[in-house]
Amino acid sequence: MCGSVIAVIDYDMGNLGSIVNMFQRIGIAAAATRDPAVIASAERLVLPGVGAFDEGMENLDKLGLANVLAERVLRARVPILGICLGMQLMTLKSDEGRKPGLAWINADTVHYRAGVAATERLRLPHIGWNFIDSSRPHPLLDGLHVNARFYFVHSYKVVCREAGDVLAETQYGAQAFTSAYAHGNIAGVQFHPEKSHRFGAQLLKNFSRWSGDQEGAAHG
Amino acid sequence: MGDVRPGNLLRTPRPRVIPVLLLKENVLYKTVRFRNATYVGDPRIAVKIFNDKGADEIVLLDIAATCERRKPNFKLIGEIAGECFMPMAYGGGVREIDDVRTILKLGVEKVVINTAAVENPGFVTEAARINGSSSVVVSIDARRTLFGRYRVCTHAGTRRTSLDPVAFARRMAEAGAGEILINSIDRDGTLKGYDLSLTRSVADAVDVPVVACGGAGSVEDFRTVFRETPASAAAAGSFFVFQGPHRAVLITYPTEELEVLFGA
Numbered sequence: 001m002c003g004s005v006i007a008v009i010d011y012d013m014g015n016l017g018s019i020v021n022m023f024q025r026i027g028i029a030a031a032a033t034r035d036p037a038v039i040a041s042a043e044r045l046v047l048p049g050v051g052a053f054d055e056g057m058e059n060l061d062k063l064g065l066a067n068v069l070a071e072r073v074l075r076a077r078v079p080i081l082g083i084c085l086g087m088q089l090m091t092l093k094s095d096e097g098r099k100p101g102l103a104w105i106n107a108d109t110v111h112y113r114a115g116v117a118a119t120e121r122l123r124l125p126h127i128g129w130n131f132i133d134s135s136r137p138h139p140l141l142d143g144l145h146v147n148a149r150f151y152f153v154h155s156y157k158v159v160c161r162e163a164g165d166v167l168a169e170t171q172y173g174a175q176a177f178t179s180a181y182a183h184g185n186i187a188g189v190q191f192h193p194e195k196s197h198r199f200g201a202q203l204l205k206n207f208s209r210w211s212g213d214q215e216g217a218a219h220g
Numbered sequence: 221m222g223d224v225r226p227g228n229l230l231r232t233p234r235p236r237v238i239p240v241l242l243l244k245e246n247v248l249y250k251t252v253r254f255r256n257a258t259y260v261g262d263p264r265i266a267v268k269i270f271n272d273k274g275a276d277e278i279v280l281l282d283i284a285a286t287c288e289r290r291k292p293n294f295k296l297i298g299e300i301a302g303e304c305f306m307p308m309a310y311g312g313g314v315r316e317i318d319d320v321r322t323i324l325k326l327g328v329e330k331v332v333i334n335t336a337a338v339e340n341p342g343f344v345t346e347a348a349r350i351n352g353s354s355s356v357v358v359s360i361d362a363r364r365t366l367f368g369r370y371r372v373c374t375h376a377g378t379r380r381t382s383l384d385p386v387a388f389a390r391r392m393a394e395a396g397a398g399e400i401l402i403n404s405i406d407r408d409g410t411l412k413g414y415d416l417s418l419t420r421s422v423a424d425a426v427d428v429p430v431v432a433c434g435g436a437g438s439v440e441d442f443r444t445v446f447r448e449t450p451a452s453a454a455a456a457g458s459f460f461v462f463q464g465p466h467r468a469v470l471i472t473y474p475t476e477e478l479e480v481l482f483g484a
Binding site: 051052 | 234235236271274277298301302305306307308324325330349351352353354355398399427428453
């Protein structure tokens with residue numbers, strides 16, 4: 001465990017082996033952990049997650065991880081990447097649950113149908129490969145070209161209260177949703193980079209080099 | 221700097237094309253009409269090939285677990301999932317909430333429930349409540365009766381129920397299934413193309429994504445099922461593991477052909 005620069009938070013919400021192995025595949029040291037001491041010394045954090053919002057929040061509390069994570073993310077400003085449910089947990093709240101979120105990003109998680117015309121027939125969950133679109137230069141998107149595709153599987157979506165936090169959007173049905181956000185050292189993606197072949201590998205590689213600067217443009 | 225340009229939003233992504241791998245005695249087999257299992261090879265090697273080819277997703281089904289009344293082989297699933305850099309769904313012998321949780325934790329995105337969904341629809345609801353609908357796939361094996369009606373079968377197709385697959389699909393979507401995989405037993409392994417009317421009636425009946433399965437023999441069959449039905453994805457077995465009239469084993473994925481047919 002020692003010397004692991006990326007801690008993948010293990011809070012019983014799925015999906016850890018593939019993330020750790022994807023990092024390994026691209027030559028980056030990462031380990032799944034729920035040890036507060038290891039989390040406190042990690043240089044980067046990944047908050048993964050497959051499952052329901054309340055159970056995710058409950059598990060973070062139960063394992064006593066909420067405090068150490070808040071300390072590292074908000075005070076030490078360690079770069080963190082939330083994946084899927086992890087992205088949603090960092091928002092203020094979710095339509096899916098009753099518990100408050102971590103509230104590290106000024107955004108809400110809503111059901112995908114929110115804001116969608118009642119007349120529109122939309123198959124949900126949104127499952128499958130999709131493109132992302134961004135008008136905001138950011139180190140996390142380095143090397144991702146126009147054909148980069150990512151794998152999505154979700155029924156809820158994040159709505160940022162501050163437009164400037166939106167990093168990428170994706171179209172599903174008649175409207176676009178926020179498929180990635182970034183605010184300072186805090187970033188989240190709705191898709192699964194660990195399951196998105198070379199495109200996901202590129203994004204995780206970018207994350208492993210990202211300093212978590214407030215404005216990434218200087219890195220370009 | 222990133223080159224993900226504005227204007228990318230209106231592009232429609234290609235529908236998913238999914239290899240289905242059948243596990244028995246911890247190795248891969250392929251059936252015809254759910255019988256006559258032919259040995260295909262080692263699952264880890266197959267997954268490695270699909271990784272290299274950039275497959276959209278894979279579905280791994282242990283076709284013996286339910287009939288042998290045993291648990292999924294978690295160790296093997298974990299080994300395969302850990303090497304799988306594309307989304308993976310696992311089915312076979314999933315009967316308890318703990319099974320679902322364990323499998324998802326191994327790095328599998330979706331758990332496939334078949335027999336247990338018929339026997340206990342509440343299990344689907346509970347699995348979806350705890351893990352989210354997007355993690356729960358209900359697969360429906362349908363067989364045509366002599367009178368041309370479709371009936372749901374369980375236990376790897378060996379037991380016929382009185383359930384109509386369309387009504388059952390609707391019920392499963394209401395119960396919390398995030399995706400329905402509709403598999404035509406009559407077309408399985410025949411390479412004759414999808415059962416379009418079965419696929420269409422199921423996909424019309426629900427508002428969750430529907431994956432068509434059974435009968436694909438060519439890339440053209442994928443195109444047909446997407447053109448003729450509202451299926452969100454097309455799955456196949458033999459197409460990805462056999463080659464030529466004598467069904468020589470050759471595991472592959474038509475990455476370039478799909479790009480030509482559907483665009484990147």
